[in-house]
Amino acid sequence: MTPQEATRTQRIPLNRDRVLRAAVALADATGIDALSMRRLAQELGVVPMALYKHVANKEELLDGMVDAVVGEIDPPASGPDWQRVVRGRILSARRVLLRHPWAARVIESRTGPTPAVLAYLDSMAGSFRDGGLSADLTHHVMHAMGSRLLGFSQELFDASGPSGPPDPGLAARYPHIAELAATAAHDGGSTVGGGCDDQFEFEFTLDLLLDGFENLRRQGWTSARKA
Amino acid sequence: MTPQEATRTQRIPLNRDRVLRAAVALADATGIDALSMRRLAQELGVVPMALYKHVANKEELLDGMVDAVVGEIDPPASGPDWQRVVRGRILSARRVLLRHPWAARVIESRTGPTPAVLAYLDSMAGSFRDGGLSADLTHHVMHAMGSRLLGFSQELFDASGPSGPPDPGLAARYPHIAELAATAAHDGGSTVGGGCDDQFEFEFTLDLLLDGFENLRRQGWTSARKA
DNA sequence: ACCATAGGTGTACGGCGTACACTCGTCAAG
DNA sequence: CTTGACGAGTGTACGCCGTACACCTATGGT
Numbered sequence: 001m002t003p004q005e006a007t008r009t010q011r012i013p014l015n016r017d018r019v020l021r022a023a024v025a026l027a028d029a030t031g032i033d034a035l036s037m038r039r040l041a042q043e044l045g046v047v048p049m050a051l052y053k054h055v056a057n058k059e060e061l062l063d064g065m066v067d068a069v070v071g072e073i074d075p076p077a078s079g080p081d082w083q084r085v086v087r088g089r090i091l092s093a094r095r096v097l098l099r100h101p102w103a104a105r106v107i108e109s110r111t112g113p114t115p116a117v118l119a120y121l122d123s124m125a126g127s128f129r130d131g132g133l134s135a136d137l138t139h140h141v142m143h144a145m146g147s148r149l150l151g152f153s154q155e156l157f158d159a160s161g162p163s164g165p166p167d168p169g170l171a172a173r174y175p176h177i178a179e180l181a182a183t184a185a186h187d188g189g190s191t192v193g194g195g196c197d198d199q200f201e202f203e204f205t206l207d208l209l210l211d212g213f214e215n216l217r218r219q220g221w222t223s224a225r226k227a
Numbered sequence: 228m229t230p231q232e233a234t235r236t237q238r239i240p241l242n243r244d245r246v247l248r249a250a251v252a253l254a255d256a257t258g259i260d261a262l263s264m265r266r267l268a269q270e271l272g273v274v275p276m277a278l279y280k281h282v283a284n285k286e287e288l289l290d291g292m293v294d295a296v297v298g299e300i301d302p303p304a305s306g307p308d309w310q311r312v313v314r315g316r317i318l319s320a321r322r323v324l325l326r327h328p329w330a331a332r333v334i335e336s337r338t339g340p341t342p343a344v345l346a347y348l349d350s351m352a353g354s355f356r357d358g359g360l361s362a363d364l365t366h367h368v369m370h371a372m373g374s375r376l377l378g379f380s381q382e383l384f385d386a387s388g389p390s391g392p393p394d395p396g397l398a399a400r401y402p403h404i405a406e407l408a409a410t411a412a413h414d415g416g417s418t419v420g421g422g423c424d425d426q427f428e429f430e431f432t433l434d435l436l437l438d439g440f441e442n443l444r445r446q447g448w449t450s451a452r453k454a
Numbered sequence: 455a456c457c458a459t460a461g462g463t464g465t466a467c468g469g470c471g472t473a474c475a476c477t478c479g480t481c482a483a484g
Numbered sequence: 485c486t487t488g489a490c491g492a493g494t495g496t497a498c499g500c501c502g503t504a505c506a507c508c509t510a511t512g513g514t
Contacts (some may be wrong), residue, residue: 013492037471050470050493057472083437091430108332133444141440141448203318208439210310213368216435217360223367240461264502276503277462285502 016048016054020064024100027065032102037061062106067116069103072096074122082131088143089124140204241271241279247291251327254292264288264403289333294331294343299323303350309358316351317372367431 003097012018027035037058041048055061074092076085097104107117121142128138239245249271256261264285268275282288302317303312334344348369356363381395 006472009363036469038469049474051497053492082439087434087437105332105335108335108500128440131444133440134449136450137440137443137448144436207314208369208443210314210433210440212435213355213364213371214310216364217246217358219362222361223363263500276464276505278504280461375472390511 011161015045016053016064019044019051019054019061019096020068021067023061023070028100033105035053035102040142041223063110063114066103066107067114068116069096070116070120072099073120075129082127082133085127085131086124091118093120142206144208230308231391234382234384241273241277243279243291246271246278246281246288247295250288250292251295255327259333262329284331290337292335293330294341296327297334297343297347299326300347303354309354309360312358313351313355320347334441371431371435 019040023035023040025181026040026043030039037051038048040061040073041051049062065072073096076087079085110117113121124145125138125142128141129135133141250262250267253267257266264278266273267288268278271278282291300318300323303316306312310410317333337344340348343415352369355368356362359379360368419426
């Protein structure tokens, strides 16, 4: 086999998707700390700088990996019981994050939410709204779920729009998020800026859990596992 | 001023505490990504390798920083109302983590819990026990709180003892944690190893929140802020 | 007066992300 | 068929990182 033939057969010319998939696979196999541009390039049989024709830099690579992983989460089921719908979706998200143990930390390390994350959050908010929760309640409920159960940390929400007037068209793409942002904006409570009252959100979740715990305590709750 | 005098006056010979405090201050001021051994050494007017006489490596430096920060959390107040006690303590922890925005991520990135974190968790568990919650319920409640509200992620708990028989003496130092570990061990449910049933803990929290949300919804809950 | 020791130094290595200039294969226009 | 633009992959190089290792030097106990 001549070198040219060898070259010709192995060229499958490498596109952004192949790069992202290889990156996810490498992170799954060897951990996120072992994922370097150089190592990834080697895995793809290519020189490190070749990757930069497909991703701008490592940050964008990580963004792409996050989107790939979040894209694995099942779409919401349909049904009349909103708790069932939300529960199933979140358990699907949890399964995805268990498949990619590095993902939760990477998601939390992103400075701004990526499109797939926004879409996921938007559709989740939609499930609450469809279940009959008010936009107001949905807003706080989303914050509460952000307390790790969604896999995403709190700050993710705030980062969505710190700059000036909201991008029109964003409301069209993510209607539920836009609705939540609106409710946050027009109840000009304790915060000065346009953002959410983080302190309120935190205490909302905290008190909800504490009351729940107290109820369980009063009922003499026990985990009742089959021993 | 001779060089010797200059040397003598500026020598405050640098100990582990000064290193840790400088590291925390540097991370507070410039962000955790800008905290490098070289930069920190420069801040202390010293050559990079000098730091290694006081911390074994960067991981241990980060451990030390975590302990320093967690040590800032107020001790639990005393009082008959356990919800008040826990609430106050957690809000203190939150204030600390807001003062050191890098800390939450660093804490979650540690592979094993540091002594101050263990002490904090132990004393928190003690507050629940003192409030009358059973050891069993306290166990799950701690997991639920670990869902970000404590500032620490879930996995922190599991890491506490994956290896063999538990260290005797640890039970003496952290009695409540030992108690929780015991309840986890002897209800040999769905898990094979000695650890917790993560799935159960996750769903426990999830269902608690969901039921809380549904109750709020039924009551037509509204955030009732003074507009 | 001696020397062990603890704290600080200097040099060096391998790995990282990536800027920049290049080569080379492909393909459309002349 | 020639040409030349262009996109994909290359090679070299820079500055940062953590840290191993050998060295110096002041201090304090004998």
